Amino acid sequence: MQRKPLFWxxxxxxxxxxxxxxxxxxxxxxxxxxxxxxxxxxxGLTFRWVIEVWSGYRDTIFRSIGISLACLAVTxxxxxxxxxxxxxxxxxxxxxxxxxLVMPVAVPGLATALALxxxxxxxxxxxxxxxxxxxGHVLFTLPFMVRSVxxxxxxxxxxxxxxxxxxxxxxxxxxxxxxxxxxCRAGIVAGSLMVVTLSxxxxxxxxxxxxxxxxxxxxxxxxxxxxxxxxxxxxYTLVFFVMIVPLLIAMQAVAQKPKQTFKTDEE
Amino acid sequence: MALRRENSLLxxxxxxxxxxxxxxxxxxxxxxxxxxxEGKLGYAAYAAIVTxxxxxxxxxxxxxxxxxxxxxxxxxxxxxxxxxxxHSFRGNAVLVSMLTFPLAFPGVVIGFMVIMxxxxxxxxxxxxxxLTGEKLVFAYSMAGLLMGYVYFSIPRTIxxxxxxxxxxxxxxxxxxxxxxxxxxxxxxxxxxxxLKPAFLAAGAICFATAxxxxxxxxxxxxxxxxxxxxxxxxFTLQANMAMAAALSFVLGAVTWIVLAIAxxxxxxxxxxxx
Numbered sequence: 135m136q137r138k139p140l141f142w143x144x145x146x147x148x149x150x151x152x153x154x155x156x157x158x159x160x161x162x163x164x165x166x167x168x169x170x171x172x173x174x175x176x177x178g179l180t181f182r183w184v185i186e187v188w189s190g191y192r193d194t195i196f197r198s199i200g201i202s203l204a205c206l207a208v209t210x211x212x213x214x215x216x217x218x219x220x221x222x223x224x225x226x227x228x229x230x231x232x233x234x235l236v237m238p239v240a241v242p243g244l245a246t247a248l249a250l251x252x253x254x255x256x257x258x259x260x261x262x263x264x265x266x267x268x269x270g271h272v273l274f275t276l277p278f279m280v281r282s283v284x285x286x287x288x289x290x291x292x293x294x295x296x297x298x299x300x301x302x303x304x305x306x307x308x309x310x311x312x313x314x315x316x317x318c319r320a321g322i323v324a325g326s327l328m329v330v331t332l333s334x335x336x337x338x339x340x341x342x343x344x345x346x347x348x349x350x351x352x353x354x355x356x357x358x359x360x361x362x363x364x365x366x367x368x369x370y371t372l373v374f375f376v377m378i379v380p381l382l383i384a385m386q387a388v389a390q391k392p393k394q395t396f397k398t399d400e401e
Numbered sequence: 402m403a404l405r406r407e408n409s410l411l412x413x414x415x416x417x418x419x420x421x422x423x424x425x426x427x428x429x430x431x432x433x434x435x436x437x438x439e440g441k442l443g444y445a446a447y448a449a450i451v452t453x454x455x456x457x458x459x460x461x462x463x464x465x466x467x468x469x470x471x472x473x474x475x476x477x478x479x480x481x482x483x484x485x486x487x488h489s490f491r492g493n494a495v496l497v498s499m500l501t502f503p504l505a506f507p508g509v510v511i512g513f514m515v516i517m518x519x520x521x522x523x524x525x526x527x528x529x530x531x532l533t534g535e536k537l538v539f540a541y542s543m544a545g546l547l548m549g550y551v552y553f554s555i556p557r558t559i560x561x562x563x564x565x566x567x568x569x570x571x572x573x574x575x576x577x578x579x580x581x582x583x584x585x586x587x588x589x590x591x592x593x594x595x596l597k598p599a600f601l602a603a604g605a606i607c608f609a610t611a612x613x614x615x616x617x618x619x620x621x622x623x624x625x626x627x628x629x630x631x632x633x634x635x636f637t638l639q640a641n642m643a644m645a646a647a648l649s650f651v652l653g654a655v656t657w658i659v660l661a662i663a664x665x666x667x668x669x670x671x672x673x674x675x
Contacts, residue, residue, distance in 0.1 A: 140584065144484040151481050152499045155552065158514035159503070161524060165517070172522060212421055215414035222411055233661075235418070238426055240660040242613030244629050245653035248636065248646060249429035252436050269425050276418065306410065335507035337616040342636075352616070356509045359620050364522055371513055382505055386498060 159375070166369035183369035187358075191370060194354035195377070201264060201350060202333035205271045209329050212272070213279035214322065218314060220280070221287035235280060238273040243338030246273060251342060264348045270339040275332050279325040286321030287314075324388050331381045335374075351377075430653075433646045440643025447647050456631065456648065463628040466543060467611035470550040471604045474558050477551070479600070482562030483592065497563075504556040508549075508616020515540045515549040515621060541622040549617040554607040565599030605663030609656040628652055 166184065169177040216235070220228050238246055247270060255261055295317070299309045315322075337352040344353050351374060358367045438444040450456045485497055506514075519525045519540040529537040539545050569592065577587045593600075615629040628648065636645035 141488065144480060144488075148481040148484050148496060148500075151477055151555065152496055155503055155555065156499055157524065158517040158552075161517045162513065212418040216418040219411040219414040222407075231415070231419075234427075235422060237657060240609065240657040241430075241653035242615065242629065242649070242656055244613070244615050244632055245433070245649035246426070246429075248632075248649050249433040250425065252642070252646065253429035253432045272421070273426055276422075280418075331505045335505055335510070337507045337509050338614070341615070341619070352507045352509050355507075355513070356616070356620060359509065359513055359516070364516075367513060368517075371510060374510065378505060379502075382502060385505075386501070 162368045162371050163375065164368075165365055166372040168365065171364055171368070183365045184372065186366055187370045187373055191351075191354045191358070194349045194351045195373065197264060197348065198334055198351035199377075201268055201271060202330045204268055205275055205333040206326055206329050208268070208272045209276050209279040210322070210326070213276055213325070214283055214315075214318075217280045217283035217287060217318075217321075218310070220284055221292060224288075232280070232284075236277040239277050243270070243274065243336070244342065246270065247339040247342035250339075262345050262347065267340055267343045267348060267350065270343050271333045271336055274336060274339065275329040278328040278332065282325030282328065283318050283321040286318040290317055292317075320388070324385070327381055327385045327388060331378060331385065334378060334381070430650075434650055436643055437647030437650050438643070440641065440647070442643075446643055447651060449644070450648060450651050459626045459628050459631045462543070462626055463612055466547060466550070466627060467608045469547055470554060470611040471607040473547075473551050474554040474607050475600055475604055478555055478558035478562050478603070479593075479596070482559045483566045483596075485559075486563045486566040497559075500559050501556045503552065504560075506553070508553070508614050508618075509620045511549045511553045512617040512620025514552060515545050515617070519545055519548065541625075543625060545621050546618055546625055546627070549621065550607075550611045550614065553614070553617065554610065558603040558607060561599050561603040562596065565596050569595045602663045605659050609659040609663075612659070613652060613656045 164175070165171040167179050167181070168175055169180050169182070220232055250266070250270060251261075254266070260266055292314070295313050296309050299313050304312070335352055336350075337356065340350050340353055341356065344350060349357070355367070355370055355374060358370045437446055440446050442449060445452075450460055481500065485493060485500075503511075503514075517523055519538060521538055521540075523538065523540060526536040526538050529535060540548075573591050573595070574587050577591050582590065613629060615633065618625050618627055618630050619633070629652070632645050632648045632652065635641045635648065
């Protein structure tokens with residue numbers, strides 16, 4: 135089919151938006167691997183900056199991974215039962231609860247962090263440990279876990295499945311582990327990816343919650359941008375991309391998967 | 402009897418999340434509100450955002466910036482999103498994933514992307530230097546912040562627009578065209594009204610995010626006079642906890658209300674980050 139001029143115009147526009155989004159990422163990746171960015175690529179490629187980041191900021195990388203995994207564990211334990219309860223009882227009250235639970239996403243991280251500080255800032259050991267950051271991250275990511283699992287639970291006929299199992303004598307624990315969990319697997323996977331990705335990149339809250347001994351990766355990034363040369367900031371950003379891009383790709387893949395049908399855990 | 406047992410079971414399942422939420426969010430927020438009234442202004446601190454000239458000025462520039470971000474993002478994402486949804490061609494999927502890829506970049510990284518484009522060693526500076534002999538550097542100003550927020554908002558807005566465009570009925574457009582409507586009239590009278598709920602929802606998210614975001618402004622310059630930066634300065638440099646508390650409480654109320662209205666229109670995932 136012959137394309138109209140309007141098509142090409144729109145394509146050009148869309149392509150330029152892509153360029154706007156992708157070019158700085160590529161530039162920054164290049165800068166992190168170039169000997170001298172000002173001089174350009176002719177100065178040669180090097181791993182020097184990446185190595186400097188690794189030796190100077192390794193701890194922030196491991197801390198961020200640790201916090202995001204701990205955050206995942208907590209959101210799974212708190213979120214799945216809550217989502218199940220919200221799915222079982224759909225009324226004004228539970229909808230209000232859901233609305234409340236989503237608040238930490240709507241309220242800026244800055245405000246949440248200040249609130250945590252005025253409440254618990256005096257609790258010495260807690261304030262200076264990484265757990266203080268974890269609490270903030272759980273608040274911010276829990277809604278994503280709950281919503282993701284809830285969406286799946288509402289899409290399946292949970293009631294019939296559970297009644298079937300109950301009529302065969304399955305108790306609650308049995309129903310939960312053999313019916314509910316296998317059926318909301320897709321929601322759990324999507325929610326988990328979201329939680330880990332968000333926790334890994336969280337800055338607004340973490341900047342206020344961290345101490346010099348509990349720096350996370352984004353906090354280290356802000357440090358590096360403010361005080362170190364562009365090449366090191368870029369190399370650090372590159373490390374962050376390498377960590378986050380697989381998560382983003384997995385997230386896109388999960389989102390594109392066709393809707394699942396009923397499942398039992400015997401496959 | 403069985404019903405009662407089921408109810409108490411459900412409550413028990415909600416309890417862990419509920420306790421966590423109350424202890425680390427609701428109670429701290431209440432405390433934040435009280436602290437906001439403990440400064441030398443008392444509870445008048447909550448009015449300071451409109452009565453104090455400096456705070457009011459940063460409120461206005463924050464709102465103008467957020468409105469600008471919203472309008473620009475909606476136009477860009479509207480055109481690109483509808484285009485990608487309507488036309489299938491080779492490479493379409495690649496373009497979509499390129500456009501949605503920065504979805505989870507934190508604000509600090511977005512700030513750095515702006516520096517790569519419009520900073521002292523940025524691409525735009527190099528190009529303008531070669532073309533006109535003068536280096537254009539605007540990363541460390543309101544314009545740079547605007548660019549960062551648009552960068553940040555495009556991915557999620559495009560996703561919303563594409564999802565909504567998928568549900569538009571092409572028959573309506575065909576009918577309009579067969580009645581002699583020009584492409585522009587079709588866009589204005591059929592496509593835009595059809596996408597209105599998505600535009601409202603996505604726009605509210607853009608707006609609320611731009612009002613509350615902190616990381617990008619922090620990376621670009623501490624001198625940019627937007628509300629989150631003012632709060633941060635009050636908290637760290639002035640050590641004026643009461644004012645910081647009052648301002649952030651108001652900021653939180655603004656974004657929460659905007660997003661609550663958005664959810665009325667759209668439902669679905671409403672997220673603010675950065």
